[in-house]
Amino acid sequence: AAEKIFVQAEPLYRSVSPFPLAHLYFARGQMFEKAGDLASATALYQAALKRLPEHAHAAVHLAPLLPPSEGIALLDRVAAGTDSADGFAQRGVLANIVAKGQGDADLSKAQQLYDEAMNRHPKAFADHAGWFYVNVVVEPRKALAAAKLHVATRKTSASLELLLAAAELAKADTELCAA
Numbered sequence: 001a002a003e004k005i006f007v008q009a010e011p012l013y014r015s016v017s018p019f020p021l022a023h024l025y026f027a028r029g030q031m032f033e034k035a036g037d038l039a040s041a042t043a044l045y046q047a048a049l050k051r052l053p054e055h056a057h058a059a060v061h062l063a064p065l066l067p068p069s070e071g072i073a074l075l076d077r078v079a080a081g082t083d084s085a086d087g088f089a090q091r092g093v094l095a096n097i098v099a100k101g102q103g104d105a106d107l108s109k110a111q112q113l114y115d116e117a118m119n120r121h122p123k124a125f126a127d128h129a130g131w132f133y134v135n136v137v138v139e140p141r142k143a144l145a146a147a148k149l150h151v152a153t154r155k156t157s158a159s160l161e162l163l164l165a166a167a168e169l170a171k172a173d174t175e176l177c178a179a
Contacts (some may be wrong), residue, residue, distance in 0.1 A: 002031055022052035029061065038065055041068035054078060060086045068094045087127075088131055111137055118146065126150035128161045139168035147177065 013020055029044030035064045045062035046096030048055050059078035063071030071094045089110035095103030117125040130146035133139040142148050147166035150159045160179055167176035 003028070006031075018051040021050040022058065024054050025051065026055065026058045026061070029058070033061060033065075041065065049078070056082055056084050056087055060084070060090050063094060065089050068097045072098070083113060083119060085132070086128055089136055090111060093136060107136060114131045116140075122146075122149055123153045126153065127159065127162060130166060134162070134165045134169055138169070140166070140172075144170040144175065145171055153179075 006024065009024060010021065013024075015164060025044045025048035029041045029048065032038075032044060033041035042062065042065045045058045048058040049062065052058075056079045059074050062084070065076050066073075066074065066146070072091055075091040075094070085093055088106045092103030092106030095106060111134065112124065114129040116128050126146045126149040130143055130150055131142075133143035133146060143166035147159070147163040151163050153159075163179040164176065166172075167179055
């Protein structure tokens with residue numbers, strides 16, 4: 001049903017600004033990525049970037065769907081002028097796939113940026129920081145704190161999924177059972 005609405009929405013847009021169309025392609029790409037249709041997600045993220053080459057969030061989602069060297073080049077081109085924790089994290093992960101240790105500086109920068117974001121605007125960054133602490137730097141205490149905050153802020157299936165992963169990582173049986 002959502003796909004049908006996405007398809008109907010595009011021809012209804014009549015302005016010249018690329019932002020709404022790029023966001024439409026990005027959101028549609030996320031839908032397919034979450035559903036496991038990575039080929040469709042890849043095409044849609046590329047469509048978003050075609051319309052708005054600076055769309056850093058689309059680049060961060062597209063990069064791991066490409067061969068590592070292409071993903072790194074994309075992130076270098078798109079996220080070069082930003083202080084995106086997500087961009088540094090993704091580039092670090094991909095660089096470490098290419099050569100062990102090559103992405104460590106980017107991962108350290110990402111951790112610094114996530115830590116700062118969690119200090120300044122914790123509710124806004126709890127989900128991205130939480131997954132970073134679960135999957136990349138493996139910091140159980142920080143992951144669980146971010147996940148609990150995220151659930152308290154937005155009780156969704158995605159926030160509960162993060163809480164389950166963080167509680168399992170932290171071996172926090174009480175939080176795991178509650179989630």
